[in-house]
Amino acid sequence: MAVKASVLGATGYTGAELVRLLSAHPAVELVGLTTQSYAGQPFWEVYPHLLGYVDLVCREQDVGALVRESDVIFAALPHGHAMHVAGEILGAGKALVDLGADFRLADARTFAAWYKTEHAAPDLLPQAAYGLPEIHREKIRGSRLVANPGCYPTGAILALAPLLKERLVDTGSIVIDAKSGVSGAGRAPSLNTHFCEVNESIKAYGVAGHRHTPEIEQELSRLAGEPVVVSFTPHLVPMTRGILCTVYARLVRAAETEELLEIYRRFYAGERFVRVLPPGMLPATKMVAGSNHCDIGLVVDRRARRVVVISAIDNLLKGAAGQAVQNMNIMFGLPEEEGLTGPGVYP
Incomplete structure (x- = not known):
């Protein structure tokens, strides 16, 4: 049975790479793509290289709807956004991979000092696994909240x-x-x-x-x-x-x-x-x-x-979207390399 995945902030560069990877992942079904700027447009109109590969239409963010439809939600958003929706996602028993900075730092005071904003969900920080698989694989495996590292x-x-x-x-x-x-x-x-x-x-x-x-x-x-x-x-x-x-x-x-x-x-x-x-x-x-x-x-x-x-x-892959998919694979018990195999492109 396919893992149903949604992407918040799908039309940024990182979000688009996530969409590209997930659309070709043999164990994933893409069900929702949100955007602030392109709601109502087919995703391939925003990123024409995915014409014929992604048929979903971009929509405005409705976390409640995405939670009902998804097994995992990727937040490809700037810092300060995922912390406000993480409780709803996790409370519904769904998984969250945050590609922003909201859950990377274990201490809320350190986050506030460096990001100049108070953390809205400090109670969730102990649940977050730092998503560098080569170092924290076992914690990632047992977590429903993964903080994807910075590039x-x-x-x-x-x-x-x-x-x-x-x-x-x-x-x-x-x-x-x-x-x-x-x-x-x-x-x-x-x-x-x-x-x-x-x-x-x-x-x-x-x-x-x-x-x-x-x-x-x-x-x-x-x-x-x-x-x-x-x-x-x-x-x-x-x-x-x-x-x-x-x-x-x-x-x-x-x-x-x-x-x-x-x-x-x-x-x-x-x-x-x-x-x-x-x-x-x-x-x-x-x-x-x-x-x-x-x-x-x-x-x-x-x-x-x-x-x-x-x-x-590659800052958009191992530094962001590729590593996020690697983390999802671990969280859902899939082969870690699934959807990520193969060399890069040259030149």
């Missing part, structure tokens, strides 16, 4: 997890330099993502204050078993898709590149969507575009006694 945190956490688990780096020395394509800013027009503003340019933003910082620190602290504070700087680059994270950390003991790669291979053994690259090969966003993969490579800088770890993901 930057996905790349950063996967890059660092083996080092912190094995206590191989100084937790006070971590620097994360990340670069994202423009689709990460969403579909709504803005000056910052105007072609003339981003073309032939690269710029840092959110320096020492990006909202993904506490999310990264929360998960790295859990892995390390002690508080971790990082320096995280995101950059906007003139490409459509992809995130490249370059992570620097001081080693607590001498180590060689091959030794650390073997630790990574053991840590991610059996993980369908994490590829640890061989020595001398480093990730590039082109290698993962259109896929749910996270590629990881590393080099030990013996002179500086640092390790440099590089990860690459």
Whole structure:
């Protein structure tokens, strides 16, 4: 019997990727797509590449109706929205995968401090599983509320997890330099993502204050078993898709590149969507575009006694919609890779 799925905010870039993936998922039936801007229009009129694949008509948000029709609801909405509907969805016994930030942080005060709004459903935070399957698979499996990670945190956490688990780096020395394509800013027009503003340019933003910082620190602290504070700087680059994270950390003991790669291979053994690259090969966003993969490579800088770890993901897939489908598969006991197999597209 098919899992009946609906998407809130289906006409943003992340929502559209969810619709594309779910429409081809062999165990899913799409039943509802909501939008603020395109109610009454066939979805394929908004995204013509799905003509012949998705016949649903966009509609205004009516959570009560969606709850009656759906087994799982994906909230592809900005922060501050899912918290207001989560109680109704969960109270009806349905599953919620939130692709926004509302349930990623375990502490409501931390959320309020970074997102400048009080949390409307703090009582639900203990129920939320942080949806990074490679780290929290068992909690995801037993949860009806999954907080899909941010795109930057996905790349950063996967890059660092083996080092912190094995206590191989100084937790006070971590620097994360990340670069994202423009689709990460969403579909709504803005000056910052105007072609003339981003073309032939690269710029840092959110320096020492990006909202993904506490999310990264929360998960790295859990892995390390002690508080971790990082320096995280995101950059906007003139490409459509992809995130490249370059992570620097001081080693607590001498180590060689091959030794650390073997630790990574053991840590991610059996993980369908994490590829640890061989020595001398480093990730590039082109290698993962259109896929749910996270590629990881590393080099030990013996002179500086640092390790440099590089990860690459597609921000709309492993960084958002693909990971959300991966989480749904786990929640409903489906093969984790269902609807997500295959390499990306190249060039």
